[in-house]
Amino acid sequence: MPKTEEPTIDHEPIAQRALDxxxxxxxxxxxxxxxxxxxxxxxxxxxxxxxxxxxxxxxxxxxxxxxxxxxxxxxxxxxxxxxxxxxxxxxxxxxTEPGVLGPAQRQKVSRFFDQVHGEMEQMLERTSGLLSDLTSYAAVVVGPTHESAAIRSVQLVGLGPRLALLVVVLADGAVEKRSIELGDDTPDELLAAASTQLQLGLQGRSLAETGVVAKTGDAAVDRAVGVAHAALSDLSSPGEAEHVFVGGPSRLAVAFDAVETVRSVLGILEQQMVVVSLLRDVLDRGLSVSIGVEHGYEPLASCALVVAPVSVDGHDAGAVGLLGPTRMNYPQALAAAHVVGERLGERIGDALGGSGSEDRGAKRPRTPGTKGGRRGR
Amino acid sequence: MPKTEEPTIDHEPIAQRALDxxxxxxxxxxxxxxxxxxxxxxxxxxxxxxxxxxxxxxxxxxxxxxxxxxxxxxxxxxxxxxxxxxxxxxxxxxxTEPGVLGPAQRQKVSRFFDQVHGEMEQMLERTSGLLSDLTSYAAVVVGPTHESAAIRSVQLVGLGPRLALLVVVLADGAVEKRSIELGDDTPDELLAAASTQLQLGLQGRSLAETGVVAKTGDAAVDRAVGVAHAALSDLSSPGEAEHVFVGGPSRLAVAFDAVETVRSVLGILEQQMVVVSLLRDVLDRGLSVSIGVEHGYEPLASCALVVAPVSVDGHDAGAVGLLGPTRMNYPQALAAAHVVGERLGERIGDALGGSGSEDRGAKRPRTPGTKGGRRGR
DNA sequence: GTTGGCACTCGATTCTACCGAGTGCCAACC
DNA sequence: GGTTGGCACTCGGTAGAATCGAGTGCCAAC
Missing domain, CATH: 1.10.10.10 (Winged helix-like DNA-binding domain superfamily/Winged helix DNA-binding domain)
Incomplete structure (x- = not known):
């Protein structure tokens, strides 16, 4: 039989002798x-x-x-x-070709994205529900990281005699907050002054690079500004920012019949950081699918993970994923993940009115060719 | 022995013939x-x-x-x-007496509440982890409802040409937001004016009763104010506000060995609304424990739910709960839930600086007597 | 009212026999 | 050469029989 008698290069032990x-x-x-x-x-x-x-x-x-x-x-x-x-x-x-969704599913997706409203978190949360619903697998959705989003507004709101809340609104609609403690009784006027100063110094910058904020003359105000500024950089610290939304974890219990497997996979899903880095990892390697032990976590050895990026105007804006048994329905899962990922990106873009960032609003072309991971021959 | 020969009132069919x-x-x-x-x-x-x-x-x-x-x-x-x-x-x-935590657990709790910091959501999330960790059961934590919290700040932040974000800061440190669409190009000054107007009209009121906001002369500003005001009442609509944090769902997989049970219980936990009303129900009936079919959900027939209120200065501020099999360790679960619920309430109170509401800061006395549900005779 | 004794029940465990889907091998065929 | 039908063999799964033992209900004696 063909066997393609190449001189047995053997970069991988026995591996890539192509199948006829x-x-x-x-x-x-x-x-x-x-x-x-x-x-x-x-x-x-x-x-x-x-x-x-x-x-x-x-x-x-x-x-x-x-x-x-x-x-x-x-x-x-x-x-x-x-x-x-x-x-x-x-x-x-x-x-396998990426597969297409059935008409019923297609309709579900359309209806969902027509109807969905509300804030980002809510949208992501519901998207995870949609994905899980479409595929009967557990779904994960991670939202955009806010590190690079421009700051639109900074405000200090007094909550108590020595307590204030720093509220930061970013260009992508996210709101971050952190409570900060101020030395002594701090009148509202001082907070207002500090807010203004922060706003002037930070507007338009991103959380990742908050630089310096100019001094006012007033020592008390400057102190407040300093505290707030410190809290701000705390906000951009890794791990804090990224939220993971898990949809339909109960599906895991039908996908696996060994209760111990269910337990350990649920255990992984509880660790948000792990989930985020898992998705990121897979995408970074340019893949859409990670099977069994390809990702490094043994508890997931009997799982496959299908991932699709979410991008807004060509920028990375998170990812969606499906977690199921290695014997999952890949064509369907790939189709669902990619469609939902794409539509989610568009939806987020719409919500931001297309004026999100320096990119001109040219919608990035759909690129179905890259879907199934490295597609050969 | 005693049998307490009361005249067999029999409000329940066969039931309360007391056991000797x-x-x-x-x-x-x-x-x-x-x-x-x-x-x-x-x-x-x-x-x-x-x-x-x-x-x-x-x-x-x-x-x-x-x-x-x-x-x-x-x-x-x-x-x-x-x-x-x-x-x-x-x-x-x-x-059963409520039981006491072991020294190791007690220490875990103390260390946790000493170290925990950050925003409310994060704190609640981690608390759910703590509870689950202490007891090896799945834990749920629901935060305070914001309906009655006073509004501290209202602000409109422009995100795009016709898009703005309404950001509301409440006295309890919560930040609610809603994106709103404005008719045509809306300059920042207009947003600022509308913000000021909203702030004037709403500060100090609660989300539940946002009354009316006075008109300015400017029609455009009034229009923006109107839209924002409508969005605001949307914010207080039921179901939207309450977040539920589920800790350690994977524990369910060890508590039950039937995978189908795990699936259905996880399914319940996915429905936040159900969880909230479940906890509320139990507390409203003055109980700390709901066993089997006492709550109305068949999927939970083999579960018991241990609940403890969280209160800040005597006000309702949510609840914590533990979900396990009916054959759960009640004394331990009751102890853990009550301790954590109490400490959480104190912690939230502290974070608000004791000046949260009209109540004078007198810490409500601990009331260990009511712990085990209706404790009789 | 309490207790030890005793026959009985019935799920769980073990053992055996058996079935059948599926394999590996081989001789025959093209 | 590759391909095919035939055939003996393997071995997990299922079904039935035998056994075990924890636990019961009943009863007579204390």
Whole structure:
């Protein structure tokens, strides 16, 4: 058979000896069947599938090869085969088109984005619900980081005799706040003066680079300004800013039947920081899918993560993700994640009136070509 | 023994024929044992327990009575007994003291409340983590409703040509926001004027009763004020305001071994509104514990909910709750919930500098007497 | 009223037999 | 050469029978 007799470069141990068409078809059949039934797939079933026009015996001998090369495993002798992570990876990279949503789902998405309103957090929260609803998997949505958003307004509001609240409004509509303690009784006028000073010095800058604020003459005001300024830089500290919205965690309990797996995956989802860096990681590697142990967390070894970026006018504005078992429905999940990610980006852009940043409002073109991760040959 | 021969008022069908001391002791032994082992408890085990100084045979005959009266059930003939919801209820109401936290836990709580800082939401979120950590059950924390908090500041911040953000700061440190759309290009000066007008008209009032705002002469400004004012009343609409923080949902997966139970309970926790009204309901009925079907949600039939109020200067400021299996460790859960609820209230009070509202800052006395729900006779 | 004794129940566990989906191998075929 | 049908073999899953033992209900004796 073809086997593409290259001189066995072997950058990866046994790995990328490309599969010939028939092997690919068989792998595809196994993956598809297994995703549907969660049962090991035998040569007989594969032989029946359209596209594989060979006998069960031939399928068997090919499956032995596929097993040697690490695409399939047998749970035990004389059982059917199950895809490995590598098998899923090949399937996702080479064998599946992103897929399209059904009309009902498409309509759900449209209706959702037509109706959704309210603040960013609420929108993200609900988006996570939508995604989970579309796919029956647990969904995660992380919003834009605010580090680079320009400051629109800074204000100090008195709450108590020595307590004030620093309220910062950013260009993307986010509001950050931090309570600060002031030395002694601080009259409202002083706060007003400090607010004005902060506003003058900071407006238009981003949280990440708050530079210096000019002094007024008044020592008391300057003190307040200093405290507020310190609190401000605290606001941009990492981890504090990013919110993660998890939708439909209960779906995990249907996706996995081992209660221990459910527990450990839920445990991961509880750690927002981990989730954020997980999504970011996957996107940074230019992928849309992370399967099994590809990401480094063992509790997620039996999970796959489908990620799509959210961007507004070409700028990174967060990500959406779907978390399910490795035997998840990749085409559907990819389609859902990308559509929702895209629409969410547009929606956020709309909400900001297209005047969000220095970019001219030219909507970035949709780029369906890059969807399935590295798409080969 | 006592049986307290009251004339059998029978407001409940068979129910409150009080248990004599021996029956109570047996029930207690069964509940305690079952909580520990999750196995049906036989007469032999009960007879061995200190406090029950009778033979297994006697225990058996008493258990028959207890079963008739609905405190115990047998999963099948010739198995030990399991407490019913009614059994747990009696246990909670009459047989258990609130319990105290171990020194290690006590220290965790202290350290937590010494260290915790940042904004309300963050504090509540972390509190839910603490509670879950202390008890190994899932925890819920709902913050104060903002309806009655006085408005400290109202501000309109321009975000785009026709988009502005209404930012409201409340006396309790909460910041609410809502984006509003304005007719045509709206210069910053107009927004400033409208802000001032809103501020004048609304400061000191609560979100619930925003009354009327006086007109300026300027029609454009009045229009903006009107839009903002409408958005404001939208803010106080029910359901929108209350945030629920769920801590340690993964604990549910260890508390229940049936994956379907986990799924349905997680499903309930996803519905914030339900959770809020659940906690509120229980507190309104003057209880600290709701067991099994006492609350109306079937998915929670195998759960118990332990609730403690959070109050600041005697005012309702939310609640904390623990959700576990009906065979949860009630004394520990009650202790943890009440301590954390109390400390949280104090902490919020501190953060507001004791000047939160019209109440003079007299800390409300601790009232440990009311802890275990209706504690009778 | 309490207790020890005793026959009985019934879920859980273990063992055995058996079924059948699926495999690996091989000889025959193209 | 690759492909195919045939065949013996493997082994997890299921069903039934036997066994075990914790726990019960009942009763006679204390």
């Amino acid at each position: 068409d028939r092997q690919a078809a068989i792998l595809e059949a196994v993956v598809t069947e297994y995703i549907g039934t969660a049962q090991p797939v035998g040569s007989g079933h594969v032989a029946k599938v359209a596209g594989v026009n060979v006998s069960a015996a031939t399928v068997r001998s090919e499956m032995v090869d596929l097993e040697h090369e690490g695409y399939l495993v047998q749970p035990h002798t004389s059982a059917g085969r199950i895809p490995t992570d590598k098998g899923y990876r090949f399937f996702v990279d080479h064998l | 001391d021996r029956q109570a002791a047996i029930l207690e032994a069964v509940v305690t044992e079952y909580i520990g082992t999750a196995q049906p408890v036989g007469s032999g085990h009960v007879a061995k327990v200190a406090g029950v100084n009778v033979s297994a045979a006697t225990v058996r005959s008493e258990m028959v009575d207890l079963e008739h009266e609905g405190y115990l059930v047998q999963p099948h003939t010739s198995a030990g007994r399991i407490p019913t919801d009614k059994g747990y209820r009696f246990f909670v109401d009459h047989l």
